[in-house]
Structure formats: structure tokens, C-alpha cells
Amino acid sequence: MKFTIQAKAPNSLARAGSIETPHGIIETPAFIPVGTKATVKSVATDVVRDKVGADAVLANTYHLYLQPGDEIIEKAGGLGKFMNWSGPTFTDSGGFQAFSLGSVKSRKSKFTEANAKEGFEGHFGGREDVRELAAEPAGSDSVSRESSFAMAVVDDDGVTFKSIIDGSEHRFTPERSIQIQHNIGADIIFAFDECATPGADYDYQKKAVERTRLWAERCLEESRKLKGESQKSAPALFGIVQGGRHEDLRKLSARDIGAMKLSDGTSFDGFGIGGSFDKDDIGTAVKWVNEVLPEDKPRHLLGIGEPIDLILGVANGVDTFDCVAPTRLARTGAAYVYPSSKVDLEKKSRINLLNAEFKDDFGPLDPSCDCDTCKNYSRAYLAHLFRAKEMLGATLLSVHNLHFLVHIVKRLRTAIVEGTFEEVKEKMLKDFS
RNA sequence: GCGCCGGUGGUAGAGCGGUCAAUUACAACAGACUGUAAAUCUGUCGCCCUAUGGGCUCCGUAGGUUCAAAUCCUACCCGGCGCA
Numbered sequence: 327m328k329f330t331i332q333a334k335a336p337n338s339l340a341r342a343g344s345i346e347t348p349h350g351i352i353e354t355p356a357f358i359p360v361g362t363k364a365t366v367k368s369v370a371t372d373v374v375r376d377k378v379g380a381d382a383v384l385a386n387t388y389h390l391y392l393q394p395g396d397e398i399i400e401k402a403g404g405l406g407k408f409m410n411w412s413g414p415t416f417t418d419s420g421g422f423q424a425f426s427l428g429s430v431k432s433r434k435s436k437f438t439e440a441n442a443k444e445g446f447e448g449h450f451g452g453r454e455d456v457r458e459l460a461a462e463p464a465g466s467d468s469v470s471r472e473s474s475f476a477m478a479v480v481d482d483d484g485v486t487f488k489s490i491i492d493g494s495e496h497r498f499t500p501e502r503s504i505q506i507q508h509n510i511g512a513d514i515i516f517a518f519d520e521c522a523t524p525g526a527d528y529d530y531q532k533k534a535v536e537r538t539r540l541w542a543e544r545c546l547e548e549s550r551k552l553k554g555e556s557q558k559s560a561p562a563l564f565g566i567v568q569g570g571r572h573e574d575l576r577k578l579s580a581r582d583i584g585a586m587k588l589s590d591g592t593s594f595d596g597f598g599i600g601g602s603f604d605k606d607d608i609g610t611a612v613k614w615v616n617e618v619l620p621e622d623k624p625r626h627l628l629g630i631g632e633p634i635d636l637i638l639g640v641a642n643g644v645d646t647f648d649c650v651a652p653t654r655l656a657r658t659g660a661a662y663v664y665p666s667s668k669v670d671l672e673k674k675s676r677i678n679l680l681n682a683e684f685k686d687d688f689g690p691l692d693p694s695c696d697c698d699t700c701k702n703y704s705r706a707y708l709a710h711l712f713r714a715k716e717m718l719g720a721t722l723l724s725v726h727n728l729h730f731l732v733h734i735v736k737r738l739r740t741a742i743v744e745g746t747f748e749e750v751k752e753k754m755l756k757d758f759s
Numbered sequence: 760g761c762g763c764c765g766g767u768g769g770u771a772g773a774g775c776g777g778u779c780a781a782u783u784a785c786a787a788c789a790g791a792c793u794g795u796a797a798a799u800c801u802g803u804c805g806c807c808c809u810a811u812g813g814g815c816u817c818c819g820u821a822g823g824u825u826c827a828a829a830u831c832c833u834a835c836c837c838g839g840c841g842c843a
């Protein structure tokens with residue numbers, strides 16, 4: 327993997343560049359669609375490439391390990407081949423699942439506690455089969471202190487998981503995660519980290535940073551070992567920075583991970599910024615981290631974001647993003663819309679097509695958008711598809727939402743290259759606030 | 760014409776004397792969703808108000824029994840089935 331910076335915005339951390347992988351180039355900054363289970367939900371890969379305009383996709387180690395199994399994907403010839411995606415691929419390490427499966431008592435949100443309101447019981451109907459990890463190993467940390475039905479339990483050596491598919495128990499360690507990711511065969515893989523809950527106190531965040539550091543070293547070591555053994559081109563490994571909302575922890579973690587080097591000189595090929603993010607954290611935590619991380623390596627902001635987050639992320643030195651929001655929102659009838667393009671006076675950046683007002687609105691989804699969905703289908707038709715529960719609705723909206731985010735970032739990239747970043751950014755921020 | 764069964768909120772369909780403005784599902788109307796346990800989840804869903812409380816109307820229609828009726832009785836109207 328080779329990262330090149332092509333242009334930098336003056337007085338800003340923003341930069342435009344490219345990541346060269348064995349499967350093609352990612353022009354950064356870039357929004358990377360999420361395809362957790364080796365599919366960008368409801369969208370065929372040729373559409374993701376040609377209609378959405380995405381350069382890469384990101385899948386998940388935990389999910390693919392459970393189903394169909396990493397050995398199947400290896401047999402298929404790797405993730406890209408398996409899912410018919412010829413471009414660059416990423417896999418997340420599964421570390422995030424330790425966090426999101428850590429408790430079924432209170433729903434986890436990466437953001438404020440206020441968002442974590444609905445109970446998991448209600449959400450998943452209290453599925454008995456996947457409810458609780460049989461026993462928490464002695465000396466382990468239930469990821470969330472209030473958790474009474476943990477499905478993932480972290481200890482210093484790794485994480486014990488319960489399968490979301492059949493309830494069976496599994497264990498990930500940093501080494502195991504790297505092995506599985508090598509089998510899956512993405513171009514860029516992530517270190518196994520611990521993502522603490524937003525509610526975790528300073529001490530726990532500190533502990534998570536420390537664990538993440540120790541695990542990062544083991545990931546790096548395992549990666550080097552596997553590279554030596556394999557004749558295939560080995561994936562690039564990104565280390566992950568944690569630290570919650572604490573400046574000292576964030577900087578500490580960024581220094582640790584950024585400077586980490588094995589005795590033979592092996593270091594991370596790039597970095598992921600993970601953990602708890604509130605809206606304001608993009609301008610603080612992300613900035614702190616990117617000021618510390620080596621400039622010559624790409625930075626990926628894990629699990630972010632919405633339009634405003636992308637704008638702020640790019641401004642604060644992020645090169646790539648991934649987020650489930652565009653496809654998840656799309657499946658429930660919500661569409662991003664460029665605020666100034668809304669016909670009425672209300673400036674909205676999101677509309678819900680299930681709202682009664684769209685039943686007979688024959689205009690395009692977003693008049694300012696030139697995606698296939700906006701060019702060819704009316705709001706009324708999309709509204710009908712969702713009301714009729716026709717699955718084409720999810721596909722069409724996913725294409726639009728994905729296109730929307732991909733192109734916001736593309737526009738920012740162009741602006742960096744053309745030297746107009748500051749004004750373009752300011753205008754976009756104004757539009758979206 | 761006789762007999763039996765049934766008529767419940769937008770729909771289907773529970774309830775069969777008080778705990779019923781009425782279970783539940785669907786529809787409708789809103790909301791949420793940020794490294795995907797998510798084609799999911801949550802809330803509202805008779806009317807009105809000085810609204811974490813109060814008032815009014817309500818289970819085909821009209822009467823009646825009862826302290827109390829969607830629930831029991833009578834008549835009528837409507838629907839289904841059976842017999843003529």
C-alpha cells in the first residue's frame with residue numbers, strides 16, 4: 327500500500343491524496359461504504375462502483391468469521407473476489423463488536439448517553455438464544471459496568487464473544503483477529519482494539535487506551551509473522567487510536583500507536599480513529615489525534631458519519647470514513663437532502679419519505695443531486711415503495727444516500743486540490759448547520 | 760315466514776356485569792438510527808381541556824334490569840347460515 331499526499335489546504339489539517347492498493351486506488355479524502363457481511367446492504371457491487379462512485383468498501387471480521395467463515399472467503403479467493411468487488415477492500419477487526427455486544431441492557435450508542443435510551447430487550451425481543459454469555463471469566467471486565475446480559479466480555483488477553491447467529495461462544499485475541507483478517511484478505515485491515523462505551527469513566531478509558539496499545543503491538547507482531555509466511559501480498563495494517571473525549575488520553579494513544587515500531591522497523595501503514603464521538607468531538611478529539619499522528623500515513627475515522635461530520639472530519643485531517651448510517655437510514659425511508667435544495671423554507675438535511683407530505687410529491691428526491699435515483703424516480707414513487715414495503719425502495723435510497731456522502735467528500739477533495747477548501751468548507755458547514 | 764349465529768374504535772378481531780376509552784394485529788401519524796444482533800426500534804392513535812391530571816361521548820338502534828352494561832333482558836334494523 328502506498329499513500330501519497332497530493333495537496334494540502336493551507337492553515338488546516340485537510341489534505342488530498344491517494345491510497346494505492348493492489349486492487350486499485352482510493353482518492354482521499356473518501357467515504358467508504360460499509361458492507362459488513364460482504365455486501366453493501368441492498369446494493370449490487372457494480373452499482374456501488376458505477377452509480378455510487380465509491381472507491382472501496384469495508385467489511386467486518388466478526389460477522390464474516392461467524393458466517394460464512396473466513397476459510398470460505400479464503401477459498402473463494404479473498405473478500406473482493408467473493409463479493410464481486412474488484413476495488414480496494416477494508417475489514418474492521420471485530421473490536422467494535424466487543425463494545426456493541428457488551429451489554430443488552432442499555433442500547434449502545436457511540437454518542438451521548440442521551441441517545442442510548444431504548445432497551446435492547448425491546449429492540450430484539452429478548453432473544454433467549456443469544457442473550458447472555460454463560461459466565462464472565464474471573465478478573466474480566468464486563469464491557470459496560472451496568473451490563474447484566476453481556477454478550478461480549480473483555481479481559482487483558484482478548485474478548486470472549488457470543489455468536490449473534492446461534493449463541494455459540496467464541497474468542498478473539500489480537501492474533502486471532504489478524505489471522506482471520508488475513509484469511510479474509512482485504513487490502514487494508516485494522517488492529518484489534520477496545521472501544522470503551524461513552525459512559526465509561528476516565529479510568530476505564532485509560533485502561534482501554536492501554537489495552538489497545540498492548541493489543542496493537544501484538545497485532546503488528548502477528549501481521550509481520552504472517553507476512554513472512556505468506557507469498558500472497560499481505561494486507562496493510564492500520565493501528566487504532568482510542569481515548570474517548572480526553573485530550574491527554576487521545577494524544578497519548580495517538581503517540582503510542584503513531585510511533586509504534588517493532589524491532590525490525592515494522593510500523594503501522596495507517597491509522598484508525600475509533601471510540602466514542604459526540605458531535606463536538608470531531609473538532610476536538612479527532613483534531614488532537616491528527617495533530618499527533620505521522621503526517622505521511624492515512625487516517626481513517628471509524629464509523630463516522632453524517633454530512634456535517636464528514637466536512638469537519640476532512641477539515642481536521644481525516645482521509646477516509648466509513649459509516650452505516652446512509653444504508654441503515656435508507657432502509658427505513660430516510661434520505662439525505664442538500665439543505666438549500668429543499669423547496670420549502672425549512673432547511674432540512676434529511677427527510678423521511680414515509681411522511682404523508684411526500685405521497686403526492688412528484689419532484690425528485692433531492693433536486694440538487696445527480697444520482698440515478700434522483701434523476702429517475704419521484705419522491706411519491708419512493709414513498710409508495712416504502713409504504714408497500716417493496717425492497718426496491720431500500721436499494722434506491724441506499725444508492726442516493728451513499729452517493730450523497732461519497733460526493734460531499736469528493737467535493738471537499740476537489741476543493742483541497744483546487745485551493746478553495748476554506749470557502750467550500752465554510753459554505754457547506756453553513757448549509758448543514 | 761320460522762330457527763340459529765352474529766353486528767365492537769380506519770380494518771381484522773379479543774372482551775361477555777365493575778379492574779374498559781376497551782387486549783392484539785394491521786393501517787395511519789410522528790420520531791430515532793454514526794467501525795450494522797437493524798428491510799429495525801420507539802411513541803401516538805374517540806373528542807375536549809387550565810393536560811404525568813380532569814371532563815365528555817362510546818361497543819348496530821331504541822328501551823329496560825342493575826349501585827354499575829360492550830357484556831344481562833325486550834323490540835326493531837342489518838348480515839350470514841339452515842329449514843320451509
